[in-house]
Amino acid sequence: MKLVIDTNIPAADACFGAFGTLIRVPGREISACDVVEADALIVRSITQVNRALLAQSAVRFVGTCTIGTDHIDRELLTERGIHFASAPGCNAEAVVDYVLSSLLTVSEREGWPLLERKVGVVGVGNVGSRLQQRLQALGVETLLCDPPRAEKEHVEQDGVGQGSAGQGGSGQGGTGQESLRVEGQQGFVSLDELIDRCDVLCLHTPLVSDGPHATYQLLNAQRINELAPGTVLLNAGRGDCVDGLALRSRLAGKGDITAILDVWEEEPGIDAGLRDLVALATPHIAGHSLDGKLRGSWMIQQALAELEGQPSQTTFNELCPPPALAMLTLQHMLPVEDALRLCVRAVYDVRRDHDALQRQVFQQGIKRGFDYCRAHYPLRREFNTLKIVLKGDAISLQEPLSAAGFQTQCG
Numbered sequence: 001m002k003l004v005i006d007t008n009i010p011a012a013d014a015c016f017g018a019f020g021t022l023i024r025v026p027g028r029e030i031s032a033c034d035v036v037e038a039d040a041l042i043v044r045s046i047t048q049v050n051r052a053l054l055a056q057s058a059v060r061f062v063g064t065c066t067i068g069t070d071h072i073d074r075e076l077l078t079e080r081g082i083h084f085a086s087a088p089g090c091n092a093e094a095v096v097d098y099v100l101s102s103l104l105t106v107s108e109r110e111g112w113p114l115l116e117r118k119v120g121v122v123g124v125g126n127v128g129s130r131l132q133q134r135l136q137a138l139g140v141e142t143l144l145c146d147p148p149r150a151e152k153e154h155v156e157q158d159g160v161g162q163g164s165a166g167q168g169g170s171g172q173g174g175t176g177q178e179s180l181r182v183e184g185q186q187g188f189v190s191l192d193e194l195i196d197r198c199d200v201l202c203l204h205t206p207l208v209s210d211g212p213h214a215t216y217q218l219l220n221a222q223r224i225n226e227l228a229p230g231t232v233l234l235n236a237g238r239g240d241c242v243d244g245l246a247l248r249s250r251l252a253g254k255g256d257i258t259a260i261l262d263v264w265e266e267e268p269g270i271d272a273g274l275r276d277l278v279a280l281a282t283p284h285i286a287g288h289s290l291d292g293k294l295r296g297s298w299m300i301q302q303a304l305a306e307l308e309g310q311p312s313q314t315t316f317n318e319l320c321p322p323p324a325l326a327m328l329t330l331q332h333m334l335p336v337e338d339a340l341r342l343c344v345r346a347v348y349d350v351r352r353d354h355d356a357l358q359r360q361v362f363q364q365g366i367k368r369g370f371d372y373c374r375a376h377y378p379l380r381r382e383f384n385t386l387k388i389v390l391k392g393d394a395i396s397l398q399e400p401l402s403a404a405g406f407q408t409q410c411g
């Protein structure tokens, strides 16, 4: 079997070596010629798997070691009878770590208490629901917006649907929104209500170009203009879910909101002007923990093994090495947010990634700098790889630290 695989996929040999010959090609360079004789194509989010790429290919399996699938022409694969697998949830914990590290950073810079803010989560899937759980456990009030889920769970609970939860791109509350208020176990709200009521907005939606729940420019110019002064907007879904030009003019004009962007329109050729105005600007690395990337490789390996009728090559635990920093002791009480910052930054400090992008863009220009940071991404583990030992009066920090995602031990 001949497998064409993105060079940036970790543990490629351990996961896929036993299936046949691996041909490694940088993700943005995989071309139609590369896949002519391939049986399997294993990618991450930067390879557009479309008609042009597969024109002369007899590929039987396409796997993406990522959560998002907007780079894959799923209809084409179905039409051609090509098996497809993605890795749902593989790096969801890493994205939540990124969000917490980012919010703790801007709240410290701007001098407001994160735990007292109201946070809106848009897109309550693998990432959004984990984020909501951690925030809720930390005592942060959250509001949730997920029209597809609201609609589905409403129908499931009551046996009938009452109107649409779609945002319709108008920026207005609109017809049918009220009926969604308390349906579903989660009590979803419309995007406009969430914008109206929250101090912090976290976007975790997939890129959906059309249909009733399209997310393309979900945060359009009107909604961006409606954000209350002081609002924090974080996007770790897909760049095209936010109108970048409108965001740039709000930041450059009134400059009264804070933006945290990990994803951008037109990556890697992102808008340099927007990047300059963003409080934390990172090169689409929210999910780039070692654990998350290895989980992605491992999940696609499992899917290919099943298709080929072969036993799985390895377990996830065999793939994932122990962390360098395994344990940290707190022996005195600290203010809760200070303790959170200390422990979060011991595992993942988002400022490192922001600074690296700034440095590399300065040295190499936007496109090369963006991709350099991604290709040379430093080793990063997830919060749950760190055990925090609590002694003395620091024992009272157990609840918030385990809520944030760390292992904790008293005494």
Ligand SMILES: NC(=O)C1=CN([C@@H]2O[C@H](COP(=O)(O)OP(=O)(O)OC[C@H]3O[C@@H](n4cnc5c(N)ncnc54)[C@H](O)[C@@H]3O)[C@@H](O)[C@H]2O)C=CC1
Pocket: 067, 068, 069, 088, 089, 091, 092, 095, 122, 123, 124, 125, 126, 127, 128, 145, 146, 147, 148, 149, 167, 204, 205, 206, 207, 208, 213, 214, 215, 218, 236, 237, 238, 262, 263, 284, 285, 286, 287, 288
């Ligand atoms: N920045 C990064 O490094 C990463 C980005 N992502 C992005 O985050 C997205 C979400 O990831 P998961 O939570 O794992 O996906 P998921 O598929 O588990 O959840 C997505 C949720 O968004 C909801 N949704 C769809 N349309 C919506 C709309 N119009 N308004 C509000 N909600 C809507 C869906 O109903 C679903 O519950 C991925 O599709 C991917 O594009 C994922 C991982 C890493």
Ligand SMILES: O=C(O)C(=O)[C@H](O)COP(=O)(O)O
Pocket: 044, 045, 046, 065, 066, 067, 068, 069, 091, 284, 286, 287, 288
């Ligand atoms: O899983 C997803 O979806 C993502 O966005 C990935 O974390 C992005 O990873 P790369 O494809 O950029 O390596």
